[in-house]
Amino acid sequence: MTAAAPAAPVVAIDGTAASGKGTIARALARKLHFDHLDTGALYRAVAALVLRAGGDPASRADALEACKAFRPGIVPDAELRSAAVGEAASQVAVLPEVRAALRDYQISFAAQPPGGRGAVIDGRDIGTVICPAAAAKIFVTAGLEERARRRWREIHARDPAKSYEAVLEELTVRDARDSGRAAAPMKPAPDAVLLDTTDLSIDAAVAAALEAVRGKLEA
Ligand code: CDP
Secondary structure (H helix, E strand, O other): OOOOOOOOOEEEEEEOOOOOHHHHHHHHHHHHOOEEEEOHHHHHHHHHHHHHOOOOOOOHHHHHHHHHHOOOOOOOHHHHOOHHHHHHHHHHOOOHHHHHHHHHHHHHHHHOOOOOOOEEEEEOOHHHHHOOOOOEEEEEEOOHHHHHHHHHHHHHOOOOOOOHHHHHHHHHHHHHHHHHOOOOOOOOOOOOEEEEOOOOOHHHHHHHHHHHHHHHHHO
8 A cells, every 4th residue: 555645735815905925936836847827817717707797796696707707817917807896805815605616726726726836825714724734824914004105006008097096095995895894804813924025125025934834835
């Protein structure tokens, strides 16, 4: 009888909108040769499908209809990244049925990452709900005004009419909705390393995350 192969390690990166968690997760995956899963893109895809159908992202029936049509990769990246889709994503993400519909895909990815070496998964509830046994967990945040500046710079090229104040307001609403919801609220896992990127360059934030993760993976 052969022993079961040990499960591939999972690095869980959770955090607030525009904190840098996606950039950090992609960089860690590249450096560790792990696969990366952006779980926000799953919620964004469900939201985009609701909007395409002319539905209401706060409606349970409309969101569940979109979940039935959902397949990874079904919505192009440019459509996923719009501010309207981000806002609608945080509305569909409140619904426990939507979270349940996306859970199996995330758990399977964590258990069997396509490359077989390990997975870096980013989102809001990875360390708390999807992979509570993750080998390493980081909760990334940054001051609200700095996050609003980053998000405003990101969207300015494609939406020059959008003001910094409007972006700040949207992030405030989204933070409150993400951390205030009953189903899998955004919060650091008790064993997560907290990483505040307010005053860090991307390189410095990635280096800090890598150091925290390497310590856990080698432990
Ligand atoms: O990039 P940004 O941080 O703005 O957003 P995102 O990570 O793409 O996530 C969009 C929305 O999906 C979030 O505001 C959350 O409401 C929701 N989400 C979630 O509830 N759980 C996750 N694991 C990932 C995203």
